[in-house]
Amino acid sequence: MISSPPVQTAIQVIDRMARLLDAMARYAEPVSLKYLAADTGLHPSTAHRILSALARHGYVERVEPAAWQLGAKLLELGHRVHVGLDVRRAARPVMDRLCEEIGESVNLTLRAGDEVIYVERATPARAIRVEQVIGSRAPLHVTAVGKLWLAEHGPAGIAAYARRTGLPRYTRNTLTDVQTLTDTALVAAQRGYALDDEEAEPGVGCIGCLIRDAGGRVVAGLSVSAPIERRQTAWIPLVQEAADRIAAKLGYMAAAPAADVAAPASDVAVPTV
Amino acid sequence: MISSPPVQTAIQVIDRMARLLDAMARYAEPVSLKYLAADTGLHPSTAHRILSALARHGYVERVEPAAWQLGAKLLELGHRVHVGLDVRRAARPVMDRLCEEIGESVNLTLRAGDEVIYVERATPARAIRVEQVIGSRAPLHVTAVGKLWLAEHGPAGIAAYARRTGLPRYTRNTLTDVQTLTDTALVAAQRGYALDDEEAEPGVGCIGCLIRDAGGRVVAGLSVSAPIERRQTAWIPLVQEAADRIAAKLGYMAAAPAADVAAPASDVAVPTV
């Protein structure tokens, strides 16, 4: 059995269900009971019972006897997750266009605590591309938009973040030094865009911008992810333009380029996802 | 609810979990335990235990003590549902553009047995609009694309469908007569588009077209849904054009307008979703 950390509330059947769904998510094609049982370590009869119960509610579907896949109910619930629904709707067409223009993956992220969470994406049709899993997370200091987010709270905020997280290293390029991180973030914020040079994953480079709503608050981040050798600095204005277009849909009036108007950036409320 | 045939495989905890998630999906804002327990008829302590277990896996999230909402895991799994993934990806930008052009909701549907299932949508930013829930279903004979799908199997196929389902009535305009349905469907198929005149829901009108893949097989349906008084016949060519553009992305070479090339439409394998 799963030996949970101390006395958290856990329900065996739900843990097993989660294992089954995760296993199914790893396959692109319908999976047989045999593989699911093996992957999850569950007794076949147990796995079968749970899958059948899930199928009654549409969480999984049985296509042909003995071939299971994730069901339409998950599609429905996934679309009901109201994490940043407004931003997502405003961003989607713009993301699709940007993706087509430059031929690389475009991601929309929200902030959740000390992480960004990927909530929407547009991926090009080419063979080699960078693909983030919707719903997955990444720490702020290893992503382009994450660094912009950090800069919003100033050097003190970055120091606090560093203390909380310890700036774990992900690749050779990850910024693990508070001073370097602070400098990089502040410069990036001033320019209006940030880069990620293989700081989260080797071989992957990003360009990121922030998106503000009508009240001037940062509500999301937009980024392009590409194999590092394909990434071009010429895309930077395109990304900025796209982010601005989304912000405009949300009612944000961009300030005159030079002066910062009235964004009390010191202590922005973090939208808990 | 969908009353499944009396299969005896059921798990109490999973049924209850489903009730809880459904209840949460009905709310836009985070919900308190009290309401969830009341809505589902569960004992508060039971609801709390199940929610906590779900939260451990990210299916729900607790924002502030005692405020629950659907979690990011559902986003992730929803995006992993590979129901027509290729079509969805090809369709999305086209759908967004069509939606912007005509200012009404655009839906992408797949066929699942005797129903269509909504898998993707683009909705305009206007106040009054038609909105289908992603993942929901509707019978073939009350939707525009559904009728086109029926026509694919010829009069015999329509008769069989009528026998299976009994052509249940949804509104005053629902076609409940086999002959009328057959005539309507065949004419629609010949024109290349179908209408839905308040046949599924009062006040809602649709224009639908089919989308074929490289092998000439019908893989999805594209439709525009609008309040009936706003719907314009001028949109028909736009919808057809959009459907063609998606089909082109999937490799379908449209036949010369007059002759039907080589689509063995008699017994097309129905893609089980």
Added chain:
DNA sequence: ATCAGAATTGCGCAATACGGAATGCATTTT
């Protein structure tokens, strides 16, 4: 401070979900 009202947690018990065994259904092997 005091006090509701609600959210949590602990606990003993009965219903529940477990998993081994039996059955059924194809496909392959002899």
Added chain:
DNA sequence: AAAATGCATTCCGTATTGCGCAATTCTGAT
């Protein structure tokens, strides 16, 4: 053609698990 293999699926007695009551803690309002 018959037998055997490999699965999926169903059955069923039983130990485990999840249940709901009740007690406790927490939160916010008076």
